[in-house]
Amino acid sequence: MSDLLNVENLWVKFPTRTGVFDAVRGVSFRLGRERLGIVGESGSGKSMTGRAILRLIRKPGMVEADRIELDGEDLLGKSEKDMRAVRGQRISMVMQDPKFSLNPVMTVGDQMIEAYRLHARASKAEARQKALEMLEAVLIRDPERVMRAYPHEVSGGMGQRIMIAMMLIPDPELLIADEPTSALDVSVQGQVLSIMDKLVQDRGMGLIFISHDLNLVAQFCDRVLIMYAGRVVETCAADKLHEATHPYTRGLLNSLPRIDAPRDRLDVLQRDPAWAAAPSIGPDA
Amino acid sequence: MTPALSFENLNVWFGDGRDRVDAVKGATFDVAPGDSFGLVGESGSGKSTIMRALTGLAPHWSGRMAVNGQPLGPKRDREFFKTVQMVFQDPYASLHPRHSVDQVLSETLYLHGMKDIDARIVRLLDDVGLGSRFRFRYPHQLSGGQRQRVAIARALASDPAILLLDEPTSALDVSVQAEILNLLTDLRAEHNLTFLMVSHDLAVVSHMCSQLAVMQNGEIVEVMTVDAMRRMTSDHPYTRALLEASLGYRRAAE
Numbered sequence A: 001m002s003d004l005l006n007v008e009n010l011w012v013k014f015p016t017r018t019g020v021f022d023a024v025r026g027v028s029f030r031l032g033r034e035r036l037g038i039v040g041e042s043g044s045g046k047s048m049t050g051r052a053i054l055r056l057i058r059k060p061g062m063v064e065a066d067r068i069e070l071d072g073e074d075l076l077g078k079s080e081k082d083m084r085a086v087r088g089q090r091i092s093m094v095m096q097d098p099k100f101s102l103n104p105v106m107t108v109g110d111q112m113i114e115a116y117r118l119h120a121r122a123s124k125a126e127a128r129q130k131a132l133e134m135l136e137a138v139l140i141r142d143p144e145r146v147m148r149a150y151p152h153e154v155s156g157g158m159g160q161r162i163m164i165a166m167m168l169i170p171d172p173e174l175l176i177a178d179e180p181t182s183a184l185d186v187s188v189q190g191q192v193l194s195i196m197d198k199l200v201q202d203r204g205m206g207l208i209f210i211s212h213d214l215n216l217v218a219q220f221c222d223r224v225l226i227m228y229a230g231r232v233v234e235t236c237a238a239d240k241l242h243e244a245t246h247p248y249t250r251g252l253l254n255s256l257p258r259i260d261a262p263r264d265r266l267d268v269l270q271r272d273p274a275w276a277a278a279p280s281i282g283p284d285a
Numbered sequence B: 001m002t003p004a005l006s007f008e009n010l011n012v013w014f015g016d017g018r019d020r021v022d023a024v025k026g027a028t029f030d031v032a033p034g035d036s037f038g039l040v041g042e043s044g045s046g047k048s049t050i051m052r053a054l055t056g057l058a059p060h061w062s063g064r065m066a067v068n069g070q071p072l073g074p075k076r077d078r079e080f081f082k083t084v085q086m087v088f089q090d091p092y093a094s095l096h097p098r099h100s101v102d103q104v105l106s107e108t109l110y111l112h113g114m115k116d117i118d119a120r121i122v123r124l125l126d127d128v129g130l131g132s133r134f135r136f137r138y139p140h141q142l143s144g145g146q147r148q149r150v151a152i153a154r155a156l157a158s159d160p161a162i163l164l165l166d167e168p169t170s171a172l173d174v175s176v177q178a179e180i181l182n183l184l185t186d187l188r189a190e191h192n193l194t195f196l197m198v199s200h201d202l203a204v205v206s207h208m209c210s211q212l213a214v215m216q217n218g219e220i221v222e223v224m225t226v227d228a229m230r231r232m233t234s235d236h237p238y239t240r241a242l243l244e245a246s247l248g249y250r251r252a253a254e
Ligand SMILES: Nc1ncnc2c1ncn2[C@@H]1O[C@H](COP(=O)(O)OP(=O)(O)OP(=O)(O)O)[C@@H](O)[C@H]1O
Pocket: A014, A016, A021, A023, A040, A041, A042, A043, A044, A045, A046, A047, A048, A049, A061, A096, A212, B140, B141, B142, B143, B144, B145, B146, B171, B172, B173
């Protein structure tokens, strides 16, 4: 079987004062060399699903699963040391808060050079050249200046692009991108998406694309998982997202503002407790 | 009528020598009281910097900025922040990692001399769709969108007359976005608030604002009404490209 990633019955649990909170409840999916979108409302467990795959859930949080396999190789049983190697080389994750994941006291350039040299045996000058090219690729206007800047000296969207550039340095087999373009204007967004797309097409990278932008996911991804309250409530081909049937998905689609159809108020979702109670949809649905 | 916010030939720069960035160059626009004004444009074009300059967070500027006709100097006093509040683009960075939601809100309410702090916290959390069960959480125990809602609640805490909203819903899923936008619309109507709002989502701007400025590389290239934007009557090539891209992708999705 040629699945790049195979996740079965994934749970993420947080002990709280009022008992254990299940942020992810029995999620299963498989990923090939494709673009898989994960959408769903705020707090539905999208980021925790991504982080759990990399075993990046902070204590006292717990990850449980029947299976998490990368290319047939078990990730759950790996030591922390082996897991670090997986994170550095094979799976990259662009975190939702880009500036938070950059080192605040190191210049952008030094961080990128360090990341590149960890991955490839390259001289400092080569690494520097490579970093400049990466920044240019994500349409940073003055890459020389940005190399010398600290993270707080770049704009929100520039921070996002820097993170994406860094995560692509190790040439990962799998990229988990958590809201990677939420701060980007449409033109820059298009460029960033085409870079990711190229890696999927040309190098067979797998991509998990977490986003709340339904139109974007419908257009950019191959397949979509729709999460609600820690579960997958619907899965469909991305280009069929606008025909989705689950009332939650329909509700999401109806709450979008539209340039061509102004209205005074936006529809808000009327949540049905039954949505949260329904079992997770399996990988073969 | 005196504008609520007025910017005249505003220049903002950072650094010097080869690291100098002219982040905003000659920005001029007014926002009428009770109006909602959008700032859109390229990433890195100076949108956040305009807001930061107004709130005193960008020290090097020239030109004129005024709030309700009062020109601004280098410093902002407490009175200023009673009138003007800002929701930052980066919710993680704007919340203290070791302060719970309760601490953040009660401190803000206390600073602004509010009474009934307890009741107000409950009300604010309800308003932003979080509810009291999030009251004692710390930032790392919240999802991205939940953190952004705490930041919005904090900005609303002092009952400001002018709100600066920097990508207020870009971290939120569309259902929560709809709730927050409806809440902001209601608040604006009830309290006659004035909004200055940055968003890269033209649909959000068209829903919330009556006018907008389009920025590119530090400059405002066009100020237009939302009606003109809907009709796609723009002279500037960058604005046209932006509009076409936004509408194109809408059409392609349908
Ligand atoms: N340390 C923690 N303790 C308790 N609950 C937590 C903790 N971390 C996260 N959660 C909860 O887990 C749930 C899932 O969080 P997650 O970050 O995966 O949401 P999300 O789908 O990514 O949402 P968003 O779109 O807002 O980023 C949320 O309800 C969040 O409050």
